[in-house]
Amino acid sequence: MNTIKKYAGILWILLGPAAIYYLIRTASEEIAKKPVLDTKIQWIVFVVIFIPIAIGIMIFGWYAFKREYEHLPESSAEIED
Protein backbone atom coordinates (compact mmCIF):
# COMPACT_ATOMS: atom_id res chain seq x y z
CA MET A 1 0.00 0.00 0.00
CA ASN A 2 2.80 2.41 0.86
CA THR A 3 4.35 1.88 -2.58
CA ILE A 4 1.02 2.67 -4.25
CA LYS A 5 0.69 5.80 -2.08
CA LYS A 6 4.21 6.87 -3.07
CA TYR A 7 3.83 6.38 -6.83
CA ALA A 8 0.29 7.76 -6.93
CA GLY A 9 2.02 10.94 -5.78
CA ILE A 10 3.43 11.31 -9.32
CA LEU A 11 -0.12 11.24 -10.65
CA TRP A 12 -1.17 14.06 -8.30
CA ILE A 13 1.90 16.08 -9.26
CA LEU A 14 1.00 15.73 -12.95
CA LEU A 15 -2.67 16.49 -12.32
CA GLY A 16 -1.76 20.08 -11.30
CA PRO A 17 -0.22 21.23 -14.63
CA ALA A 18 -2.82 19.23 -16.59
CA ALA A 19 -5.63 21.06 -14.78
CA ILE A 20 -3.96 24.46 -15.29
CA TYR A 21 -3.47 23.75 -19.02
CA TYR A 22 -7.09 22.63 -19.49
CA LEU A 23 -8.40 25.60 -17.52
CA ILE A 24 -6.40 28.24 -19.41
CA ARG A 25 -7.14 26.65 -22.80
CA THR A 26 -10.89 26.49 -22.11
CA ALA A 27 -10.89 30.03 -20.67
CA SER A 28 -9.16 31.44 -23.78
CA GLU A 29 -11.52 29.58 -26.12
CA GLU A 30 -14.64 30.68 -24.26
CA ILE A 31 -13.53 34.31 -23.96
CA ALA A 32 -12.67 34.36 -27.69
CA LYS A 33 -16.09 32.86 -28.48
CA LYS A 34 -18.00 35.45 -26.42
CA PRO A 35 -15.74 38.39 -25.54
CA VAL A 36 -18.13 40.18 -23.16
CA LEU A 37 -17.25 41.41 -19.68
CA ASP A 38 -19.34 38.76 -17.90
CA THR A 39 -17.51 35.91 -19.64
CA LYS A 40 -14.12 37.50 -18.93
CA ILE A 41 -14.83 38.00 -15.22
CA GLN A 42 -16.25 34.52 -14.84
CA TRP A 43 -13.22 32.83 -16.42
CA ILE A 44 -10.69 35.11 -14.72
CA VAL A 45 -12.27 34.16 -11.37
CA PHE A 46 -12.05 30.45 -12.29
CA VAL A 47 -8.38 30.74 -13.33
CA VAL A 48 -7.38 32.85 -10.31
CA ILE A 49 -9.07 30.48 -7.88
CA PHE A 50 -8.10 27.15 -9.39
CA ILE A 51 -4.40 27.81 -10.13
CA PRO A 52 -3.44 27.94 -6.40
CA ILE A 53 -5.53 24.81 -5.84
CA ALA A 54 -3.72 23.06 -8.71
CA ILE A 55 -0.42 24.06 -7.10
CA GLY A 56 -1.80 22.66 -3.85
CA ILE A 57 -2.40 19.25 -5.39
CA MET A 58 1.14 19.26 -6.78
CA ILE A 59 2.48 19.92 -3.25
CA PHE A 60 0.20 17.15 -1.97
CA GLY A 61 1.61 14.82 -4.64
CA TRP A 62 5.15 15.76 -3.69
CA TYR A 63 4.48 14.97 -0.03
CA ALA A 64 2.90 11.67 -1.06
CA PHE A 65 5.91 10.82 -3.21
CA LYS A 66 8.23 11.68 -0.29
CA ARG A 67 6.24 9.17 1.83
CA GLU A 68 4.98 11.90 4.17
CA TYR A 69 1.56 10.21 4.40
CA GLU A 70 2.79 6.80 5.42
CA HIS A 71 2.37 7.83 9.03
CA LEU A 72 -0.23 10.42 9.96
CA PRO A 73 0.39 12.53 13.08
CA GLU A 74 -1.28 11.30 16.25
CA SER A 75 -0.47 14.20 18.53
CA SER A 76 0.20 17.93 18.37
CA ALA A 77 3.84 17.31 19.12
CA GLU A 78 4.22 15.60 15.74
CA ILE A 79 2.75 18.59 13.96
CA GLU A 80 5.01 21.18 15.57
CA ASP A 81 8.08 20.71 13.41
Next chain:
Amino acid sequence: MILASSVGTLIEWYDFYIFGSLATVIANQFFPKTNPTAALLSTLATFAAGFIVRPFGALVFGRLGDLIGRKYTFLLTLIIMGGSTFAIGLIPSYEKIGVAAPIIILVLRLLQGLALGGEYGGAATYVAEHAPADRRGYFTSWIQTTATLGLFLSLGIILITRHSLDSDRAKSIAEFNDWGWRIPFLISIVLVGVSIYIRLKMKESPLFAKLKTEGKTSVNPLKESFAHKGNLKMVLLALFGATMGQGVVWYTGQFYAQSFIENVCKIDFEQSRTILIWAILFATPFFVVFGKWSDKVGRKWIMLAGMFLAIITYRPLFSKLLSIADTESKREFTMLKEINTKLAPISNTGNSIRTVTSTRHFDEGVKLIEVKTDTLYAQPGKVSVKADIKTSKLLDDENYRWMIIIVFVMVLYVTMVYGPIAAFLVEMFPTKIRYTSMSLPYHIGNGVFGGLTPFIATLLTTIYTDDKLVGLYYPIIIAAVCLVIGALYVSNKFHPSVND
Protein backbone atom coordinates in the same frame (compact mmCIF):
# COMPACT_ATOMS: atom_id res chain seq x y z
CA MET B 1 -25.01 23.66 24.17
CA ILE B 2 -25.57 21.89 20.82
CA LEU B 3 -28.86 23.72 20.34
CA ALA B 4 -27.37 27.07 21.28
CA SER B 5 -24.52 26.68 18.77
CA SER B 6 -26.68 25.19 16.05
CA VAL B 7 -29.36 27.89 16.11
CA GLY B 8 -26.81 30.60 15.34
CA THR B 9 -25.24 28.57 12.54
CA LEU B 10 -28.67 27.80 11.10
CA ILE B 11 -29.52 31.50 11.03
CA GLU B 12 -26.25 32.28 9.28
CA TRP B 13 -27.01 29.71 6.57
CA TYR B 14 -30.56 31.09 6.28
CA ASP B 15 -29.14 34.59 5.79
CA PHE B 16 -26.68 33.38 3.17
CA TYR B 17 -29.26 31.37 1.21
CA ILE B 18 -32.07 33.93 0.97
CA PHE B 19 -29.86 36.08 -1.22
CA GLY B 20 -29.23 33.13 -3.54
CA SER B 21 -32.87 32.04 -3.55
CA LEU B 22 -34.02 35.56 -4.40
CA ALA B 23 -31.23 36.28 -6.87
CA THR B 24 -33.61 36.88 -9.79
CA VAL B 25 -35.82 39.28 -7.84
CA ILE B 26 -32.79 41.11 -6.42
CA ALA B 27 -31.26 41.36 -9.91
CA ASN B 28 -34.39 43.13 -11.17
CA GLN B 29 -34.31 45.59 -8.24
CA PHE B 30 -30.59 46.32 -8.09
CA PHE B 31 -28.78 45.05 -11.15
CA PRO B 32 -30.60 46.20 -14.31
CA LYS B 33 -29.07 44.57 -17.39
CA THR B 34 -29.27 47.89 -19.25
CA ASN B 35 -26.54 49.34 -17.02
CA PRO B 36 -23.18 47.62 -17.63
CA THR B 37 -21.73 48.68 -14.25
CA ALA B 38 -24.68 47.18 -12.43
CA ALA B 39 -24.40 44.00 -14.50
CA LEU B 40 -20.69 43.79 -13.63
CA LEU B 41 -21.45 44.24 -9.94
CA SER B 42 -24.07 41.51 -10.23
CA THR B 43 -21.50 39.04 -11.56
CA LEU B 44 -19.07 40.02 -8.81
CA ALA B 45 -21.76 39.61 -6.13
CA THR B 46 -22.52 36.12 -7.42
CA PHE B 47 -18.97 34.88 -7.77
CA ALA B 48 -16.96 36.81 -5.23
CA ALA B 49 -19.15 36.27 -2.16
CA GLY B 50 -19.33 32.52 -2.38
CA PHE B 51 -15.99 31.60 -3.81
CA ILE B 52 -13.36 34.20 -3.01
CA VAL B 53 -14.49 35.76 0.23
CA ARG B 54 -15.49 32.60 2.10
CA PRO B 55 -11.95 31.17 2.26
CA PHE B 56 -10.71 34.64 3.31
CA GLY B 57 -13.35 34.66 6.05
CA ALA B 58 -12.04 31.26 7.12
CA LEU B 59 -8.51 32.68 7.43
CA VAL B 60 -9.49 35.95 9.14
CA PHE B 61 -11.94 34.52 11.67
CA GLY B 62 -10.10 31.22 12.04
CA ARG B 63 -7.01 33.14 13.15
CA LEU B 64 -9.12 35.25 15.49
CA GLY B 65 -10.78 32.15 16.94
CA ASP B 66 -7.42 30.55 17.69
CA LEU B 67 -6.13 33.78 19.24
CA ILE B 68 -9.02 35.15 21.30
CA GLY B 69 -11.37 32.18 21.52
CA ARG B 70 -14.22 30.42 19.77
CA LYS B 71 -17.13 32.07 21.60
CA TYR B 72 -16.39 35.71 20.78
CA THR B 73 -15.35 34.95 17.23
CA PHE B 74 -18.49 33.15 16.19
CA LEU B 75 -20.51 35.80 18.03
CA LEU B 76 -18.84 38.38 15.82
CA THR B 77 -19.56 36.42 12.62
CA LEU B 78 -23.22 36.19 13.63
CA ILE B 79 -23.46 39.96 14.16
CA ILE B 80 -21.79 40.68 10.81
CA MET B 81 -24.03 38.22 8.98
CA GLY B 82 -27.25 39.37 10.67
CA GLY B 83 -26.45 43.07 10.25
CA SER B 84 -25.62 42.65 6.55
CA THR B 85 -28.75 40.62 5.86
CA PHE B 86 -31.02 43.10 7.62
CA ALA B 87 -29.35 45.99 5.77
CA ILE B 88 -29.96 44.32 2.37
CA GLY B 89 -33.69 44.43 3.17
CA LEU B 90 -33.47 48.21 3.65
CA ILE B 91 -31.47 49.30 0.58
CA PRO B 92 -33.47 51.52 -1.82
CA SER B 93 -33.69 50.12 -5.34
CA TYR B 94 -31.53 51.09 -8.34
CA GLU B 95 -34.39 53.26 -9.63
CA LYS B 96 -34.22 55.41 -6.48
CA ILE B 97 -30.49 55.78 -5.74
CA GLY B 98 -28.81 54.64 -8.96
CA VAL B 99 -25.53 52.78 -9.02
CA ALA B 100 -25.02 53.24 -5.26
CA ALA B 101 -27.63 50.50 -4.75
CA PRO B 102 -25.73 47.65 -6.44
CA ILE B 103 -22.45 48.82 -4.86
CA ILE B 104 -23.96 48.67 -1.36
CA ILE B 105 -25.50 45.27 -2.12
CA LEU B 106 -22.13 43.95 -3.31
CA VAL B 107 -20.38 45.17 -0.14
CA LEU B 108 -23.05 43.61 2.08
CA ARG B 109 -22.91 40.34 0.14
CA LEU B 110 -19.12 40.25 0.57
CA LEU B 111 -19.59 40.76 4.31
CA GLN B 112 -22.04 37.85 4.32
CA GLY B 113 -19.47 35.61 2.59
CA LEU B 114 -16.76 36.70 5.01
CA ALA B 115 -18.96 35.97 8.04
CA LEU B 116 -19.99 32.57 6.72
CA GLY B 117 -16.32 31.71 6.18
CA GLY B 118 -15.72 32.29 9.87
CA GLU B 119 -18.87 30.79 11.32
CA TYR B 120 -18.77 27.11 10.50
CA GLY B 121 -15.28 26.31 11.78
CA GLY B 122 -16.08 28.07 15.03
CA ALA B 123 -19.36 26.27 15.63
CA ALA B 124 -17.97 22.83 14.71
CA THR B 125 -14.85 23.35 16.82
CA TYR B 126 -16.85 24.67 19.75
CA VAL B 127 -19.25 21.74 19.79
CA ALA B 128 -16.52 19.14 19.24
CA GLU B 129 -14.46 20.56 22.06
CA HIS B 130 -17.43 20.14 24.40
CA ALA B 131 -18.25 16.62 23.20
CA PRO B 132 -17.18 13.38 24.87
CA ALA B 133 -14.48 11.70 22.74
CA ASP B 134 -16.71 8.78 21.77
CA ARG B 135 -19.68 10.98 20.75
CA ARG B 136 -17.99 13.69 18.71
CA GLY B 137 -19.63 12.53 15.48
CA TYR B 138 -23.07 12.58 17.04
CA PHE B 139 -22.65 15.99 18.70
CA THR B 140 -21.20 17.72 15.64
CA SER B 141 -23.76 16.14 13.29
CA TRP B 142 -26.30 18.59 14.71
CA ILE B 143 -24.15 21.43 13.40
CA GLN B 144 -24.14 19.60 10.06
CA THR B 145 -27.94 19.72 9.85
CA THR B 146 -27.91 23.52 10.02
CA ALA B 147 -26.79 24.17 6.45
CA THR B 148 -29.64 22.07 5.08
CA LEU B 149 -32.18 23.38 7.58
CA GLY B 150 -31.06 26.94 6.77
CA LEU B 151 -31.89 26.26 3.12
CA PHE B 152 -35.20 24.68 4.16
CA LEU B 153 -36.07 27.70 6.31
CA SER B 154 -35.15 30.18 3.58
CA LEU B 155 -37.23 28.36 0.94
CA GLY B 156 -40.15 28.02 3.38
CA ILE B 157 -40.19 31.68 4.43
CA ILE B 158 -39.88 32.83 0.82
CA LEU B 159 -42.79 30.65 -0.34
CA ILE B 160 -45.00 31.66 2.61
CA THR B 161 -44.27 35.37 2.11
CA ARG B 162 -44.87 35.05 -1.63
CA HIS B 163 -48.42 33.80 -1.00
CA SER B 164 -49.39 35.92 2.01
CA LEU B 165 -49.31 39.44 0.64
CA ASP B 166 -52.69 39.37 -1.10
CA SER B 167 -55.64 37.00 -1.29
CA ASP B 168 -55.25 37.01 -5.10
CA ARG B 169 -52.28 34.74 -5.85
CA ALA B 170 -51.08 36.68 -8.93
CA LYS B 171 -51.25 39.99 -7.05
CA SER B 172 -49.44 38.49 -4.08
CA ILE B 173 -46.56 37.31 -6.30
CA ALA B 174 -46.41 40.73 -8.01
CA GLU B 175 -46.24 42.49 -4.64
CA PHE B 176 -43.59 40.05 -3.46
CA ASN B 177 -41.45 40.84 -6.50
CA ASP B 178 -41.98 44.56 -5.92
CA TRP B 179 -41.34 44.94 -2.17
CA GLY B 180 -42.29 41.73 -0.33
CA TRP B 181 -38.90 40.10 -1.05
CA ARG B 182 -37.50 42.41 1.66
CA ILE B 183 -39.48 40.61 4.39
CA PRO B 184 -37.27 37.46 4.57
CA PHE B 185 -34.22 39.75 4.94
CA LEU B 186 -35.84 41.87 7.64
CA ILE B 187 -37.07 38.83 9.59
CA SER B 188 -33.43 37.85 9.97
CA ILE B 189 -32.81 40.56 12.59
CA VAL B 190 -35.26 38.89 14.99
CA LEU B 191 -33.67 35.47 14.46
CA VAL B 192 -30.17 36.88 14.84
CA GLY B 193 -31.18 38.82 17.97
CA VAL B 194 -32.35 35.62 19.63
CA SER B 195 -29.18 33.77 18.56
CA ILE B 196 -26.91 36.53 19.87
CA TYR B 197 -28.71 36.43 23.22
CA ILE B 198 -28.24 32.65 23.39
CA ARG B 199 -24.58 32.80 22.38
CA LEU B 200 -23.81 35.52 24.93
CA LYS B 201 -24.93 33.08 27.63
CA MET B 202 -22.55 30.38 26.40
CA LYS B 203 -19.18 29.65 27.97
CA GLU B 204 -15.87 29.46 26.14
CA SER B 205 -14.79 26.03 24.85
CA PRO B 206 -13.20 24.16 27.80
CA LEU B 207 -10.21 23.01 25.73
CA PHE B 208 -9.45 26.50 24.46
CA ALA B 209 -9.99 28.00 27.94
CA LYS B 210 -7.51 25.48 29.35
CA LEU B 211 -4.91 26.33 26.69
CA LYS B 212 -5.38 30.01 27.43
CA THR B 213 -4.96 29.54 31.16
CA GLU B 214 -1.78 27.59 30.56
CA GLY B 215 -0.53 30.25 28.12
CA LYS B 216 -0.28 27.66 25.33
CA THR B 217 -2.44 29.30 22.67
CA SER B 218 -0.89 29.85 19.29
CA VAL B 219 0.96 33.13 18.71
CA ASN B 220 0.63 32.93 14.94
CA PRO B 221 -2.07 30.42 13.89
CA LEU B 222 -1.73 31.17 10.16
CA LYS B 223 1.99 30.44 10.20
CA GLU B 224 1.54 27.32 12.30
CA SER B 225 -1.29 26.09 10.10
CA PHE B 226 0.15 26.64 6.66
CA ALA B 227 3.90 27.23 6.96
CA HIS B 228 4.68 24.12 9.01
CA LYS B 229 4.95 21.06 6.82
CA GLY B 230 3.48 18.76 9.49
CA ASN B 231 0.22 20.68 9.53
CA LEU B 232 0.16 21.82 5.89
CA LYS B 233 0.20 18.22 4.69
CA MET B 234 -2.87 17.55 6.85
CA VAL B 235 -4.64 20.65 5.48
CA LEU B 236 -3.96 19.39 1.93
CA LEU B 237 -5.14 15.90 2.83
CA ALA B 238 -8.35 17.29 4.39
CA LEU B 239 -9.02 19.25 1.19
CA PHE B 240 -8.16 16.69 -1.50
CA GLY B 241 -9.13 13.57 0.43
CA ALA B 242 -12.41 14.74 1.96
CA THR B 243 -13.88 18.25 1.61
CA MET B 244 -13.40 18.57 -2.17
CA GLY B 245 -15.58 15.51 -2.88
CA GLN B 246 -17.96 16.29 -0.06
CA GLY B 247 -18.48 19.83 -1.44
CA VAL B 248 -19.44 18.69 -4.95
CA VAL B 249 -21.77 15.96 -3.65
CA TRP B 250 -23.47 18.50 -1.39
CA TYR B 251 -23.97 21.15 -4.05
CA THR B 252 -25.05 18.65 -6.69
CA GLY B 253 -27.70 17.11 -4.42
CA GLN B 254 -29.12 20.28 -2.98
CA PHE B 255 -28.53 22.99 -5.56
CA TYR B 256 -27.72 21.64 -9.00
CA ALA B 257 -30.59 19.13 -8.70
CA GLN B 258 -33.08 21.94 -8.03
CA SER B 259 -31.63 24.12 -10.78
CA PHE B 260 -31.72 21.13 -13.18
CA ILE B 261 -35.38 20.39 -12.32
CA GLU B 262 -36.35 24.01 -12.88
CA ASN B 263 -34.20 25.00 -15.85
CA VAL B 264 -33.56 21.79 -17.78
CA CYS B 265 -36.68 19.77 -16.93
CA LYS B 266 -38.69 23.04 -16.97
CA ILE B 267 -40.73 22.10 -13.92
CA ASP B 268 -42.91 24.85 -12.44
CA PHE B 269 -41.21 27.35 -10.02
CA GLU B 270 -43.08 26.17 -6.94
CA GLN B 271 -43.06 22.45 -7.67
CA SER B 272 -39.30 22.54 -8.23
CA ARG B 273 -38.84 24.18 -4.83
CA THR B 274 -41.29 22.06 -2.87
CA ILE B 275 -39.68 18.90 -4.30
CA LEU B 276 -36.43 20.02 -2.68
CA ILE B 277 -38.20 21.04 0.54
CA TRP B 278 -39.78 17.57 0.96
CA ALA B 279 -36.55 15.77 0.06
CA ILE B 280 -34.61 17.85 2.60
CA LEU B 281 -37.24 17.29 5.26
CA PHE B 282 -37.08 13.50 4.93
CA ALA B 283 -33.30 13.33 4.58
CA THR B 284 -32.19 15.74 7.33
CA PRO B 285 -32.40 13.21 10.23
CA PHE B 286 -29.80 11.12 8.41
CA PHE B 287 -27.11 13.73 9.15
CA VAL B 288 -27.45 12.69 12.78
CA VAL B 289 -27.74 8.99 11.90
CA PHE B 290 -24.48 8.98 9.92
CA GLY B 291 -22.75 11.29 12.40
CA LYS B 292 -23.60 8.96 15.23
CA TRP B 293 -22.69 5.86 13.25
CA SER B 294 -19.30 7.40 12.46
CA ASP B 295 -18.52 7.32 16.20
CA LYS B 296 -18.69 3.53 15.95
CA VAL B 297 -17.21 2.67 12.56
CA GLY B 298 -15.06 5.73 11.79
CA ARG B 299 -15.67 8.73 9.56
CA LYS B 300 -13.71 7.76 6.47
CA TRP B 301 -15.69 4.93 4.91
CA ILE B 302 -19.10 6.51 5.47
CA MET B 303 -17.99 9.66 3.65
CA LEU B 304 -16.27 7.74 0.87
CA ALA B 305 -19.30 5.45 0.45
CA GLY B 306 -21.46 8.57 -0.07
CA MET B 307 -19.04 9.80 -2.76
CA PHE B 308 -18.92 6.36 -4.41
CA LEU B 309 -22.71 6.08 -4.58
CA ALA B 310 -22.93 9.59 -6.00
CA ILE B 311 -20.34 8.81 -8.69
CA ILE B 312 -22.08 5.67 -9.93
CA THR B 313 -25.71 6.85 -9.69
CA TYR B 314 -25.75 10.54 -10.64
CA ARG B 315 -26.25 9.92 -14.36
CA PRO B 316 -29.10 7.40 -13.97
CA LEU B 317 -30.80 9.59 -11.34
CA PHE B 318 -30.64 12.77 -13.41
CA SER B 319 -31.63 10.79 -16.50
CA LYS B 320 -34.77 9.63 -14.65
CA LEU B 321 -35.58 13.27 -13.76
CA LEU B 322 -35.33 14.14 -17.45
CA SER B 323 -37.53 11.25 -18.55
CA ILE B 324 -40.24 12.11 -15.99
CA ALA B 325 -40.47 15.66 -17.34
CA ASP B 326 -40.03 14.77 -20.99
CA THR B 327 -43.10 15.63 -23.08
CA GLU B 328 -41.69 14.84 -26.54
CA SER B 329 -41.89 11.09 -26.05
CA LYS B 330 -45.28 11.24 -24.30
CA ARG B 331 -48.69 11.05 -25.98
CA GLU B 332 -50.55 14.36 -26.02
CA PHE B 333 -54.30 14.54 -25.38
CA THR B 334 -54.97 17.23 -27.97
CA MET B 335 -58.70 17.33 -27.18
CA LEU B 336 -57.86 18.68 -23.71
CA LYS B 337 -55.75 21.61 -24.91
CA GLU B 338 -56.86 24.87 -23.30
CA ILE B 339 -56.08 28.38 -24.50
CA ASN B 340 -56.89 31.49 -22.46
CA THR B 341 -56.28 35.02 -23.64
CA LYS B 342 -56.25 38.04 -21.34
CA LEU B 343 -55.94 41.67 -22.34
CA ALA B 344 -54.70 44.30 -19.89
CA PRO B 345 -55.07 47.87 -21.24
CA ILE B 346 -52.06 50.16 -20.97
CA SER B 347 -53.41 53.47 -19.71
CA ASN B 348 -53.68 56.45 -22.13
CA THR B 349 -52.24 54.57 -25.10
CA GLY B 350 -55.06 52.45 -26.46
CA ASN B 351 -52.58 49.53 -26.50
CA SER B 352 -52.93 46.40 -24.39
CA ILE B 353 -50.69 43.74 -22.90
CA ARG B 354 -51.88 40.41 -24.31
CA THR B 355 -51.23 37.24 -22.31
CA VAL B 356 -52.01 33.95 -24.01
CA THR B 357 -51.82 30.92 -21.74
CA SER B 358 -51.96 27.53 -23.42
CA THR B 359 -52.14 24.33 -21.38
CA ARG B 360 -51.36 21.01 -23.08
CA HIS B 361 -52.04 17.67 -21.41
CA PHE B 362 -49.76 14.66 -21.81
CA ASP B 363 -49.65 11.04 -20.78
CA GLU B 364 -48.69 10.34 -17.14
CA GLY B 365 -50.42 13.54 -16.04
CA VAL B 366 -47.76 16.01 -17.22
CA LYS B 367 -49.08 19.46 -18.16
CA LEU B 368 -47.10 21.81 -20.37
CA ILE B 369 -47.98 25.45 -19.77
CA GLU B 370 -46.84 28.14 -22.16
CA VAL B 371 -47.39 31.80 -21.30
CA LYS B 372 -46.88 34.16 -24.23
CA THR B 373 -46.92 37.89 -23.51
CA ASP B 374 -46.82 40.64 -26.14
CA THR B 375 -48.24 44.08 -26.85
CA LEU B 376 -51.38 44.48 -28.88
CA TYR B 377 -51.17 47.88 -30.56
CA ALA B 378 -54.20 50.05 -31.32
CA GLN B 379 -52.46 51.29 -34.46
CA PRO B 380 -53.34 48.95 -37.35
CA GLY B 381 -50.42 47.00 -38.82
CA LYS B 382 -48.10 47.55 -35.84
CA VAL B 383 -47.08 44.29 -34.18
CA SER B 384 -44.90 43.33 -31.22
CA VAL B 385 -41.26 42.91 -32.12
CA LYS B 386 -40.80 39.82 -29.97
CA ALA B 387 -43.22 38.05 -27.65
CA ASP B 388 -41.99 36.93 -24.24
CA ILE B 389 -42.57 33.17 -23.94
CA LYS B 390 -42.29 31.28 -20.65
CA THR B 391 -42.68 27.52 -20.51
CA SER B 392 -43.21 25.37 -17.44
CA LYS B 393 -44.42 21.87 -16.68
CA LEU B 394 -46.70 20.68 -13.92
CA LEU B 395 -46.41 17.11 -12.65
CA ASP B 396 -49.19 14.91 -11.34
CA ASP B 397 -48.92 13.52 -7.80
CA GLU B 398 -47.19 10.29 -8.78
CA ASN B 399 -44.43 11.90 -10.85
CA TYR B 400 -44.07 14.65 -8.25
CA ARG B 401 -43.47 11.94 -5.62
CA TRP B 402 -40.94 10.23 -7.91
CA MET B 403 -38.96 13.44 -8.19
CA ILE B 404 -39.02 13.85 -4.41
CA ILE B 405 -37.67 10.29 -4.01
CA ILE B 406 -34.85 10.92 -6.51
CA VAL B 407 -33.81 14.20 -4.86
CA PHE B 408 -34.14 12.51 -1.44
CA VAL B 409 -31.62 9.86 -2.55
CA MET B 410 -29.21 12.59 -3.63
CA VAL B 411 -29.65 14.47 -0.34
CA LEU B 412 -29.08 11.14 1.45
CA TYR B 413 -25.63 11.03 -0.19
CA VAL B 414 -25.15 14.56 1.15
CA THR B 415 -25.90 13.34 4.67
CA MET B 416 -23.33 10.54 4.27
CA VAL B 417 -20.51 12.83 3.18
CA TYR B 418 -21.47 15.83 5.29
CA GLY B 419 -22.76 14.26 8.53
CA PRO B 420 -19.39 13.02 9.83
CA ILE B 421 -17.12 15.67 8.29
CA ALA B 422 -17.04 18.15 11.18
CA ALA B 423 -15.83 15.47 13.58
CA PHE B 424 -13.39 14.24 10.92
CA LEU B 425 -11.86 17.72 10.45
CA VAL B 426 -11.76 18.51 14.16
CA GLU B 427 -9.85 15.29 14.85
CA MET B 428 -7.22 16.11 12.22
CA PHE B 429 -5.89 19.25 13.90
CA PRO B 430 -4.64 20.24 17.36
CA THR B 431 -6.68 22.57 19.58
CA LYS B 432 -4.44 25.61 19.33
CA ILE B 433 -4.73 25.96 15.53
CA ARG B 434 -7.90 23.94 14.94
CA TYR B 435 -10.20 26.83 14.00
CA THR B 436 -7.78 28.15 11.34
CA SER B 437 -6.64 24.77 10.03
CA MET B 438 -10.06 23.19 9.53
CA SER B 439 -11.84 26.30 8.24
CA LEU B 440 -9.71 26.75 5.12
CA PRO B 441 -10.03 23.24 3.59
CA TYR B 442 -13.72 23.25 4.53
CA HIS B 443 -14.43 26.51 2.71
CA ILE B 444 -12.25 25.72 -0.31
CA GLY B 445 -13.97 22.33 -0.57
CA ASN B 446 -17.45 23.70 -0.12
CA GLY B 447 -17.19 27.31 -1.30
CA VAL B 448 -14.95 26.78 -4.32
CA PHE B 449 -15.38 23.16 -5.46
CA GLY B 450 -18.95 22.85 -4.19
CA GLY B 451 -20.17 26.39 -4.74
CA LEU B 452 -19.02 26.40 -8.35
CA THR B 453 -20.84 23.14 -9.14
CA PRO B 454 -24.08 24.70 -10.48
CA PHE B 455 -22.10 27.23 -12.58
CA ILE B 456 -19.57 24.79 -14.01
CA ALA B 457 -22.19 22.11 -14.63
CA THR B 458 -24.43 24.61 -16.43
CA LEU B 459 -21.42 26.00 -18.31
CA LEU B 460 -20.51 22.51 -19.54
CA THR B 461 -24.01 22.11 -20.98
CA THR B 462 -23.50 25.30 -22.99
CA ILE B 463 -20.12 24.11 -24.31
CA TYR B 464 -21.11 20.49 -25.06
CA THR B 465 -24.72 20.95 -26.14
CA ASP B 466 -25.44 17.37 -27.29
CA ASP B 467 -25.67 15.86 -23.82
CA LYS B 468 -28.01 17.39 -21.23
CA LEU B 469 -26.23 15.41 -18.50
CA VAL B 470 -22.72 16.55 -19.43
CA GLY B 471 -22.69 18.95 -16.46
CA LEU B 472 -22.52 15.97 -14.12
CA TYR B 473 -18.98 15.15 -15.25
CA TYR B 474 -17.68 17.97 -13.04
CA PRO B 475 -18.97 16.60 -9.71
CA ILE B 476 -18.32 13.00 -10.82
CA ILE B 477 -14.65 13.63 -11.71
CA ILE B 478 -13.95 15.74 -8.62
CA ALA B 479 -15.65 13.19 -6.34
CA ALA B 480 -13.77 10.32 -8.04
CA VAL B 481 -10.34 11.98 -7.53
CA CYS B 482 -11.29 12.71 -3.91
CA LEU B 483 -12.49 9.13 -3.41
CA VAL B 484 -9.16 7.69 -4.60
CA ILE B 485 -7.11 10.13 -2.49
CA GLY B 486 -9.34 9.57 0.55
CA ALA B 487 -9.23 5.78 0.22
CA LEU B 488 -5.44 5.75 -0.17
CA TYR B 489 -4.26 8.36 2.32
CA VAL B 490 -6.95 9.17 4.90
CA SER B 491 -6.92 7.24 8.15
CA ASN B 492 -10.10 5.78 9.60
CA LYS B 493 -8.69 5.98 13.11
CA PHE B 494 -9.91 8.71 15.45
CA HIS B 495 -7.31 11.29 16.40
CA PRO B 496 -6.62 10.37 20.00
CA SER B 497 -5.16 13.75 20.93
CA VAL B 498 -8.07 16.00 19.99
CA ASN B 499 -8.14 17.07 23.63
CA ASP B 500 -4.49 18.08 23.81
